[in-house]
Amino acid sequence: AQTVTQSQPEMSVQEAETVTLSCTYDTSESDYYLFWYKQPPSRQMILVIRQEAYKQQNATENRFSVNFQKAAKSFSLKISDSQLGDAAMYFCAYSGGSEKLVFGKGTKLTVNP
């Protein structure tokens, strides 16, 4: 079974600075997708970014980018120019040949003014 590990329960960053959240995963599949979801205090889960494993190019969405290392099974999220609204729980997730999405335990990000 696939597993997703987020080793940083909490992280903090100063406003306007850059922060990187770590995620590793374990799978025997060669074709899969990786996701980062954001959960602000409102509790609503929102997709931040999606990476296709067969694409070597790292996905980017405005201030959010990933560092996808397929051989190392690593998928980190970089947030540039951090804003107060980025404060949230961030979940890394994996999905492959199944319809099911497997989540990590999450990283709580605090943004300090």
Next chain:
Amino acid sequence: NAGVTQTPKFRILKIGQSMTLQCTQDMNHNYMYWYRQDPGMGLKLIYYSVGAGITDKGEVPNGYNVSRSTTEDFPLRLELAAPSQTSVYFCASSYSGQRLPGANVLTFGAGSRLTVL
């Protein structure tokens, strides 16, 4: 376009009571899911459905039941509530038709906080 709607948002149950969490989506998604979120534990899949009339167990199905009689609705039934079922429950949906089932981006409801005392 309401997306995924869950009701109720909050509920307190006594041990042994039963209840149903309702979930409706208006996006014509064929996949629907129920997750529970416990502090520090991420989201764990309870049940999922790939279409009307088809349901399957996830990682933590014990104590729950589901049905999928229509594309839009996917209720979650708690029988004989226990304190271990105190959690926040999320319903989600997605549309297949991607190259790989795992490509689906989930749309989540706002969550239902359930407390069993």
